[in-house]
Amino acid sequence: TDKARFDWDNYKEVVKVFTRMLDNVVEINGLPLEQQEGEIRRKRRHGMGFLGLGSTVTMMCMKYGSPASVEFTDKVARELALAGWEAGLELAEEKGPAPIMVEEFTVTEEMLRKRPEMKRDGWKAGQKIPGRLLHAKYSRYMQKIAEENPELVNKLAETGARFTHHSSIAPTGTISLSLANNASNGIEPSFAHHYFRNVIREGKKSKEKVDVFSFELLAYRELINPRAMPSSEEEGEKLPPYFITAEEITPVQHVDMQAAAQKWVDSSISKTANVPTDYDYEDFKGIYLYAYENGLKGCTTFRFNPEAFQGVLVREDDLKNTTYTFTLEDGSTVEVKGDEEIEYDGETHTAANLYDAIKEGYYGRF
Template structure:
């Protein structure tokens, strides 16, 4: 058994989530068997004469947790379990009818039953109080149906399936947006959802001008045109639609409601949806209005996310010394192999729905990212939030992105491009144009295998598996604390654990050695440090980043209220801010404090 499972919580995670058992038989006697199982399963889709070679390369990359594929891949690859290897999906547009709503609910349940988290845009549902088409009664509005999804998720959870995760989005100009913003003030409501407002550039401009903001909804077929009409590109519709203005609110008042709710109860988050669509590599054939549950993968209808993270702590040489250095060449080489591994998931996995298979394989999106960033910085002696930390993080992510794009070009030469590839239009993409010239020339000559290559996920559980390395790009929450682990039967247990870099430092220097200045926690960092790190990485991420800006409970609302605005001005695609509060409590607990059974998609988790 590898030394990294000596941490009790790491072994528990492996035992409960990733160790392969079937019909009472234990197939993975040790973590090495899990690595071998995953490596073999993803290599078998290669040409027969190349399977053994790629299996060994995949195994070497998995060894000692250098690369952490998404949790579904680790749990399902090479098993007989009837589950998908894709962590999350965005569901299709919800048709504004009872039949359409419950068909979407059924598809959501089938997806979650196989282990996929889901994202849904409820903007297609007409607002509360408007006459429902064809039946002459008042519509109950999107929030009423969200409660049905929430109950469905709880039911799926009660069967012992992987705990559900859902993201709900609503447009900032939907007439029910204020009720959506306030929904999480009830501590018992929508506990299986994360909520994010789709914030448009027009709203941000209206806020800046202190203008009125129209709340509206598309006219129904054959509906009489009356009142004030505005033409808008609406969720679930291919062309701009005439929309009736239902009422108007002050843009600043609406913005204040968003920030006040986030201050008081964490949600909603914000997604800067126009920026998401502008920067989308598939701008020419997709319109996005939802993300996966943690927000790092904006996806079209029925799209899927195929995630994995390079564990930066395994690339630090001579940690905590004057010779400490990060092996950037090793990071790049690992990113190249990881790109092939994740691409092979498309052939190795099934899908809950045929629509998902078709949509996912049309783009072959990958979400290769990183984890252990904060721990790696500590091991290198660089304080998180310093100018050097931003510079190095940007350099690391650029190395990962460029290696992944080059690997995807080579895969296109070998196996063909993704079906939606349009050479001329793809090369016009905002993000693509920022890539090095050799990559642009390679795409022009050979095409590319995957429409998107990079994303940064929370990696909460797989980072625990790797010895509790810091999660994703997040700073360290604390040096010692408790984490709750959900067993297969749905029960929770709290285990004490310690941060990987802290544990390593203590093993090298003893319990009494003073910590270096690089040992900083999330609570010690100003919000600007969180925003600065996310911005440094976003420049090299073609999808998005799941990042939580953790702030102190005592931070005043006046200081808090500008964070979402600063995130927008920093070029980010979205933002979530966590302030401890009476509704959601703390992210993690220290010492002997009791850890409550938090909602299933709380912000410290991953969709695993």
């Protein structure tokens, strides 16, 4: 509704608490190799991310991929970065900076070529420079942070940060479903607001189809309209137009959303741009060029092909629009839609799951 708002103060406080928690994880990392142990203690890097961005955008009455949602994503990632580095300074003052920050490095000609500002500041090849200065003053990423909070970065240059890296947006599908009531995962939009999840049940010979609803749909039905359903044509069941899903978002919009977050994320982002099955090849190549031009560190695309892949998550329309052909013992064939149920071997299966289980060779192995 128009009363929806995002609690920025609480968000920033959670980021700071979470940063302290991740710093503590370094102490109990449990890494098996001595080299790994040494690496993590030297840099104390971690990768804080978030999930539920797509759900939040929808609940704020914005369409994922719209200019308003891109601006919102930029702020979400920026505030996470600023709050995180503020905590990084506090932790360094309290417990000491990461060891790499107090190490000294030899200035090279390559450094001066890649960072001409070092030469302007009087640095020469062969001189020694502390890690805290290289990180805070001459990192392209930290220079962006300095544009927002120069005082913070100046203090980090003096003290050294508690860690070298703070953020990374990972895929969080399982966590989103099991711990967040199916909020959208990572930086992604919701896969669909009502779909099926293929799950393995002990003793069942193929995967079982289970109904799943998105977090934002559940919230909308709880707070606004309990009858609301995606794709419904009934007047009392329609959802607002900002309830869109991954397949309704253009590849360019996917890239725009990732680019908005990427400039504030000092490590990597997991993000997938969904492309239509009949997408033109030249346009497909253009996605990667557009991603490169927007500074993305990586770009992943997904094109649905039911003949080659029957995924864990399945939309109802995909099942209805896909025909599977079964060859019987006498050589005859039967064609059925993916959402139709088949009685086979004493159990009821959806055609899609039965076809996939037989084709992939895992039928009856659970």
